[in-house]
Amino acid sequence: MRRSILLLTAATTALVLAALLVPLALLARSHAADRATADATARAHSLAAGLGQPLAEASGRRAAATIVRSANGPGLPRTSVILADGAVLGPATPVTDAVRLARYGRAFAYEPPEGGRGVVVPVQGVAGGTAVVQVALTDQQLYAGTLASALAFAGIGAGLMLLGLLFADRLGARLVGSARRLAAVADRLSGGDLTARAEPSGPPELRLVARQLNHLAERIHGFLTAERENAADLAHRLRTPVAALRLDAEGLRDPAEAERIAAGVAALERGVDEVIRTARKPLRDGAARAVRADLAAVARERADFWRPLAEDQGRALDFVAPPPPVFVRAEGGELAAVVDALIGNVFDHTPEGAGMRVSVLREDSGGRLVIEDDGPGFPDGHVPGRGNSGGGSTGLGLDIVRRAALESGGAVEFGAAAGGGARIAASFGGAEAVGGAEAQHP
Numbered sequence: 337m338r339r340s341i342l343l344l345t346a347a348t349t350a351l352v353l354a355a356l357l358v359p360l361a362l363l364a365r366s367h368a369a370d371r372a373t374a375d376a377t378a379r380a381h382s383l384a385a386g387l388g389q390p391l392a393e394a395s396g397r398r399a400a401a402t403i404v405r406s407a408n409g410p411g412l413p414r415t416s417v418i419l420a421d422g423a424v425l426g427p428a429t430p431v432t433d434a435v436r437l438a439r440y441g442r443a444f445a446y447e448p449p450e451g452g453r454g455v456v457v458p459v460q461g462v463a464g465g466t467a468v469v470q471v472a473l474t475d476q477q478l479y480a481g482t483l484a485s486a487l488a489f490a491g492i493g494a495g496l497m498l499l500g501l502l503f504a505d506r507l508g509a510r511l512v513g514s515a516r517r518l519a520a521v522a523d524r525l526s527g528g529d530l531t532a533r534a535e536p537s538g539p540p541e542l543r544l545v546a547r548q549l550n551h552l553a554e555r556i557h558g559f560l561t562a563e564r565e566n567a568a569d570l571a572h573r574l575r576t577p578v579a580a581l582r583l584d585a586e587g588l589r590d591p592a593e594a595e596r597i598a599a600g601v602a603a604l605e606r607g608v609d610e611v612i613r614t615a616r617k618p619l620r621d622g623a624a625r626a627v628r629a630d631l632a633a634v635a636r637e638r639a640d641f642w643r644p645l646a647e648d649q650g651r652a653l654d655f656v657a658p659p660p661p662v663f664v665r666a667e668g669g670e671l672a673a674v675v676d677a678l679i680g681n682v683f684d685h686t687p688e689g690a691g692m693r694v695s696v697l698r699e700d701s702g703g704r705l706v707i708e709d710d711g712p713g714f715p716d717g718h719v720p721g722r723g724n725s726g727g728g729s730t731g732l733g734l735d736i737v738r739r740a741a742l743e744s745g746g747a748v749e750f751g752a753a754a755g756g757g758a759r760i761a762a763s764f765g766g767a768e769a770v771g772g773a774e775a776q777h778p
Contacts, residue, residue: 438457670740678737
């Protein structure tokens with residue numbers, strides 16, 4: 337926009353200056369020519385008046401030649417006197433039609449074919465006929481001073497052009513600055529900073545856009561706040577049935593079964609608490625702090641949690657991970673939810689007895705979690721999406737996996753396992769140790 341304003345201003349100013357300064361330059365040129373012609377005419381009349389008496393005498397030609405010689409100084413117009421008999425006093429000049437016409441008593445200026453301008457004035461009362469005084473101006477003498485005037489006009493035009501461009505640049509900077517500030521606020525809003533507000537500035541149109549952008553931010557903030565409060569309230573309502581389930585688990589006679597169910601209820605309670613905390617924390621809180629967790633440790637812990645259920649259904653649950661920690665840029669609770677969602681999908685969408693393999697791989701950019709099963713696999717061309725799993729469920733489990741991977745800087749891939757079952761690989765971005773912090777566990 338700024339460059340367009342400058343180009344438009346430069347083109348407009350150039351047209352205006354051309355329409356104004358070109359006629360002024362032509363007028364100055366014409367005025368210089370008229371002034372030089374007037375001076376030559378005055379010089380010719382003065383010389384004609386001074387030569388009248390010497391030329392009237394037969395012996396006055398020598399005195400007349402002296403007067404003509406004094407009129408031809410350096411830088412002065414060429415001055416000649418053509419006598420009636422054709423003799424020329426001063427610089428040699430041919431007898432032209434203009435000289436013949438002047439002998440009839442007419443004084444005038446004319447433009448000879450070779451350029452410049454000439455002035456002829458008759459001198460009557462001369463012995464032997466009428467003499468003619470001729471003053472010849474060259475082009476340089478005729479338009480003397482016009483170059484300086486043209487340079488002055490050019491300087492004025494350049495100054496006006498620079499002044500116009502300076503004003504246009506300031507105006508463009510103001511407009512562009514207002515637009516860039518609006519874009520910065522919009523970028524902050526898109527990044528989750530709902531406290532960002534635009535300061536109305538610039539022309540009325542941009543001020544209107546700023547006010548509408550602020551209104552939109554207020555509306556989005558209100559909607560998200562209401563949705564998050566609803567999610568927190570719904571999660572809080574789950575506390576009562578979860579507490580009742582924990583009491584029932586504690587009343588079981590089989591200690592091993594009671595401990596296993598109690599562990600599941602505790603994990604459910606942690607999940608409910610995490611939902612409430614996530615719903616009530618600011619949107620940018622997670623982006624403002626560095627997080628990391630050991631993907632291998634979390635995956636191993638959740639695999640051990642699901643292994644008793646797999647044994648009850650006759651499933652093989654194999655786990656493979658490298659010995660050292662595999663730190664990734666994600667919270668331990670999020671990784672636990674990812675592993676639970678992927679393993680839970682195997683239980684939900686494969687027949688009993690179908691085995692699964694959970695693998696953790698270390699990569700240069702972070703870590704990768706791979707889960708393969710021996711079930712029927714995904715239909716050809718089917719990619720699970722949010723709210724549409726194709727297996728009769730809500731489809732939100734795989735969306736949890738996809739969102740956690742994307743927020744960590746990774747991705748999710750869906751494909752087929754070597755045995756024909758489903759294969760899901762979730763990659764996570766790497767995380768370095770910060771201040772010696774330990775890996776977060778669920």
